[in-house]
Amino acid sequence: MQLSIPNIAVEEDPELTAERFQRIKSHGHALFHAQNWRKDGTPFDVEVSASFLGGEEDRIVVFFRDITERKLAEDRLRESEEKYSSLFDQAVDAIYIHDFEGKIIDVNQATCEQTGYSKNELLQLSVFDIHVTGKETINLSEADTKRVWQQSRVGERRSFEAEHRRKDGAVVPVRLSTGTVRFGNEFIVMAIVEDITERKQAEEEIQRQLAEKENILREVHHRIKNNMAQVEGLLLLQADSTDNPHAQSALQEAISRVRSIRVVYDKLLIGNDYQDLSVKDYVESLVASIVAVFAERRNISIETRLADFALSSQRLIPVGIIINELLTNTFKYAFTGRKDGKVVIQLDKNETHATLSIEDDGVGLDDGGTADTSTGFGLSIVQMLVEQLNGAYSVEINGGTKSVVEFEL
Template identity: 35%
Template sequence: MNPSGLEKQFYDFFERNTSVMLLINPEIGKILDANPSAQQFYGFTRNQLIGMPISQLNLLSPEKILEEMKLAVSEKRNYFRFQHRLSNGEIRNVEVHSTPLISNQETLLFSIIHDVTDRTLAEAKVATLLDEKEILLREVHHRIKNNMSMIYSLLELQIDSIKHPSAISALTDAASRVQSMAMLYDKLYLTQDYDQISVSQYLNSLTSEIVSNFPNSEFISLELDIDDADLDVKRLQYLGIIVNEILTNIMKYAFEKHQEGNISISGRILNTDYLMSIKDNGKGMPESIDFENPSGFGLSLIQFLSKRLNAILSIERKNGTEIHIRLPIKIS
């Protein structure tokens, strides 16, 4: 193509650029010029490329190619992904940036072509690996859940075989902790996101299950109003164990035998924190119980996990007991 039809500066840029470049007549879909990089990439001489229908390179139908060129001419789109055929028959995946160019009162398309075949293959490989990872993680979570369920069942069997009250209490508490973790892995098995899981979905199931495990559960009403938030799995596991310990304590000690009672649990997002409240209308937690100076394994576990969560715990003793748990949604 004679440079008199274009500014010489552009023509020099076109000729010397290492990127693959074509000038195309969008009305008839034919190549008007190809720079040396295009000749090298496609494996055709300049004379072979000039006048060649673009459909000889592009695998789309001629009609579809004309539609795409109209979009480029009208500037409705300037980025495209195509498959182009080289002179040796090899198919390459390309990204094409096209923009209209006026020359001698004629609208042409100036197209810059990038070969992205290797990147496309790499992306496909990564997608396959991610699929395989998801399948593996799903299987791992399923097996962990099954193993924890087995441990829970063994603890239940052991509880049935012993008579000592303190041993029964200790094993029951251990079984409850295992159950809370098994439930988390069950949720992970069903979710599509293995990094985060719904707080409300997990805690609604967990709290209902904990309460129902106690013989006095038929006398206790459970009110749940837990807003959703996304916590990473590890932090949600810690929170689940803390809630398990608090609820277990309430069900054991807050109400007299066959006493009707109420437990309300709420969860709210407050700026960058998540605030949980667990309230009962039972006989109240003794003043001797202090999260800062715990006595007993359960309270020590709550204190330990709270520190891991950067959580703040507080107790209100009025018409029963209300425990507040405030933790950052994300660790910075």
């Protein structure tokens, strides 16, 4: 009991000390924070509860409570709040905090810049004042949006595109990432909103350029198709103008080859893909055009077993010419002396290769040749195109002829 208040209390402003004493005396009691000295000379925070007792010496009874831990916790909380506030306000994207009715509780500076509203103005609004409503918008209705919020679990985030209306009335496309978070004893919604106007404009420009290129490509294909048709027409006129059966046969083969290429461009013009085509669709059309050339062979039945897969036009053209050569050979030589017969055209694929086979029940190769020894012009074309496709060509003879072409996809 050898110490006095000045010995244990950290020195403060005399005016503050006098003000506190006056408050204690006039109100009879006061509660405030101060700092005391420990025995080792280090200061520590205390909560001071002082009561006025009166008497001739104006006695006061004082209780000190060590609040060091509480002050440290308050400092940590304040530091955390300052960090949150700094991150919140310096975020590039707009951040909304609102309740499940859409009432805006807080926003950051980016939200004000994105919408054109001041923070005070936004705090008087609902998010539904920002969301565009009506038939022309991609936004959910107010009822559906509230239902999504109510069904969201804490920690679960949803991302989607929407449209917001600025204060000046301009509508901007945005991408929202929303989630439910716990705030004290309440649950609220936090939405991060990115303005995607520039991205949308870039996408539109890409689509415009693609459409322009598609139009150019379509025009190129159209002109090639027309040129091929003109070549085909000239060959037809030449074939009609000669009585030489060998010349007519040679011209007819040339017409079939041109037609097999023209069919590719017909398909390219009809479809939306100007590079890849359905092999099944193309082969069916090509076979029909070849069969039409050999009208006198109408009793020959054609069966197709075709896998449906896409192939680039660059690879489909040689495949088409190969089919034209093999099927033309079949019509010309496989059924000599017969009025009827059957041809099976099969096309299968695996992950890396496709296998094409054309099989007939005719008389077989008239010279007993094989794929390697046959010297006809048509088969020479087949062998050349198979090599171009990095493939292999073989012929099997067993009561008829089966030509097999395997090539890489």
